Amino acid sequence: MAAGFLLAIYEIRLRSIFKDMNDLTNIESWMQIRPEGLYCAPADCFIDPHQPVEHALITHGHADHARPGHRRITATAETISIMQTRYPDDAPAIVDNVAYFEEKTLPGSVKLWFAPAGHILGSAQIVLEYQGQRIVISGDYKRHEDPTCKPFEVVKCDVFVTEATFALPVFSHPPLNDEISKVIRSLAMFPESSHLIGVYALGKCQRVMHALREGGYADPFYLHGALIKLTELYESYGMSFGDWHPVSDLKGKSREELRGKVVLCPPGSLADRWSRTLPDPVMAMASGWMQIRARARQRRAEMPLIVSDHADWKDLIRTCEETEAREIWITHGRVDALQHELTLGGIKAKALDLIGREEEAE
Ligand SMILES: [Zn+2]
Numbered sequence: 380m381a382a383g384f385l386l387a388i389y390e391i392r393l394r395s396i397f398k399d400m401n402d403l404t405n406i407e408s409w410m411q412i413r414p415e416g417l418y419c420a421p422a423d424c425f426i427d428p429h430q431p432v433e434h435a436l437i438t439h440g441h442a443d444h445a446r447p448g449h450r451r452i453t454a455t456a457e458t459i460s461i462m463q464t465r466y467p468d469d470a471p472a473i474v475d476n477v478a479y480f481e482e483k484t485l486p487g488s489v490k491l492w493f494a495p496a497g498h499i500l501g502s503a504q505i506v507l508e509y510q511g512q513r514i515v516i517s518g519d520y521k522r523h524e525d526p527t528c529k530p531f532e533v534v535k536c537d538v539f540v541t542e543a544t545f546a547l548p549v550f551s552h553p554p555l556n557d558e559i560s561k562v563i564r565s566l567a568m569f570p571e572s573s574h575l576i577g578v579y580a581l582g583k584c585q586r587v588m589h590a591l592r593e594g595g596y597a598d599p600f601y602l603h604g605a606l607i608k609l610t611e612l613y614e615s616y617g618m619s620f621g622d623w624h625p626v627s628d629l630k631g632k633s634r635e636e637l638r639g640k641v642v643l644c645p646p647g648s649l650a651d652r653w654s655r656t657l658p659d660p661v662m663a664m665a666s667g668w669m670q671i672r673a674r675a676r677q678r679r680a681e682m683p684l685i686v687s688d689h690a691d692w693k694d695l696i697r698t699c700e701e702t703e704a705r706e707i708w709i710t711h712g713r714v715d716a717l718q719h720e721l722t723l724g725g726i727k728a729k730a731l732d733l734i735g736r737e738e739e740a741e
Contacts, residue, residue: 406512406538406706412731417516417540417710419507421487424453426505426516429733436491438518439502440465440581453477455493457501457616461581464608479503479529496520497531498688499582500613506534515702516540521687522694523552527586527618531698539704540731543712544689545667546720552667552691558684559587559594565661565682566596566639573637573657577646577664577678580606582688584643585613587665588620591641601626601637603644603653626657634658650679667691696720699728 411418416428424434431448438444438454440461445454447466451473452459459476462469477483483491485507493503498519505516515536522531545552566574578584584606591600600623602610607625614620626644629636638658648654649662664680667687675683690698699707699721707728709717714730721728 405510406514409509410507410514410538412733416733417731419485419489419509421509422485422489422491422507423487424485427518436505437462438505438516439496439498441499441519444518451475453483453491455479455501455503458503460612460615461501461609464612494532494534495529497522497525497528500528500585500616500618502528504532504534506536512537514538514540515704517542517698519544519689520698521690522698523555523687525555525586525688527582527589527613533698533701535703537704538706538708539699539702540708540710541695541699541717542689543695543709543714543717545687545691546695546709546713546717548692548716550667550670550691551693552670552687553685555586555590555686556594558665558686559590561682561684562591562641562663563594563596565663566641569659569661570639572659572661573640573642575642575644575649575654575657575660575662576684577649577662577666577680578606578643579666580609580645583665583686585610585618585620586688587643587684587686588623589618592621596641597621598640599624601629601640601642603642603648605645605648606643646678696724699726700724 409420411420415425415430415432417426424436425432426436427438427444428435429446434451435449436453437458440458445462447469449471452471453475456476459474477493479493479495485491490508492506494506496502496504496518498521507514513536515534519542520531578587588600602623602625604627635658654660662680663682663684664678665684665686667689668674669683669685707721707726708731710731710733718728718730
């Protein structure tokens with residue numbers, strides 16, 4: 380009798396294990412890795428493909444996710460605007476503009492919707508639902524506050540696809556205000572120096588400008604030409620950065636005006652001849668990588684500012700747990716460390732080994 384009872388329980392457990400295995404096998408049968416990138420077979424579309432394809436779903440506008448040359452793109456209005464700004468000569472034949480939480484049905488009866496990723500303006504987690512299963516492809520994301528984009532929202536799912544850019548326990552991103560106050564203090568201490576901050580053009584630039592305003596910087600900003608179009612694009616979506624001017628408006632002696640002011644430029648311009656035209660510049664660089672001294676030296680940043688648009692170690696783990704996903708797929712970054720840590724915590728995790736992602740593209 381007791382043996383029969385145990386056998387029945389054993390059978391029920393076995394059935395539930397097989398059901399789990401079947402579910403996961405099913406997701407892998409419709410979400411596949413192809414040379415172009417992650418592929419949703421029933422809907423015949425790719426997510427952030429790194430080669431031109433017929434139909435691409437795009438998580439956000441950074442160049443390693445949003446590449447030119449696709450025939451059809453599906454993305455948020457903001458991401459579409461960013462792509463149009465970056466690739467003015469590349470107009471996809473079809474553009475599907477999808478708002479956050481708006482539901483669309485793709486070919487093959489795949490349901491699609493977007494949830495905010497908190498990474499940059501327009502960044503979205505792509506949610507795909509098919510035959511009762513849900514996969515969330517997060518692209519890049521962060522959990523820290525950022526008023527220049529919609530905050531990350533946890534979406535419960537069967538499979539969560541995560542990045543791992545800063546997936547090492549050493550990475551713990553400080554509050555943005557702490558980093559910004561370094562600049563404010565330096566401006567007070569060195570009013571004769573221009574303060575040059577290296578920033579990526581999309582997202583970082585606008586987040587740093589916004590935070591400096593919140594921190595009390597009231598003078599105009601001066602922008603390197605490479606930062607202007609995307610800053611104007613943020614403004615067209617309602618962001619305000621106060622008074623700013625292109626550095627190129629100031630010729631010769633008028634550059635003296637930059638003393639005690641904040642100048643923003645792409646990271647590559649910190650070390651080149653352009654930066655030597657500024658009066659006594661204090662060199663700063665805003666990046667998650669500034670936590671590593673060697674990287675700060677490499678960028679010639681006297682004032683490294685740890686400002687990241689990615690989740691740090693704790694937030695990566697926390698997010699994977701909060702999605703309650705039965706399996707985590709890891710796309711790029713410190714894949715091994717995250718996979719190891721999740722596995723220790725009893726969460727199934729695997730590396731996707733996607734090519735074409737750049738660790739510097741913050
Ligand atoms: Zn990104």
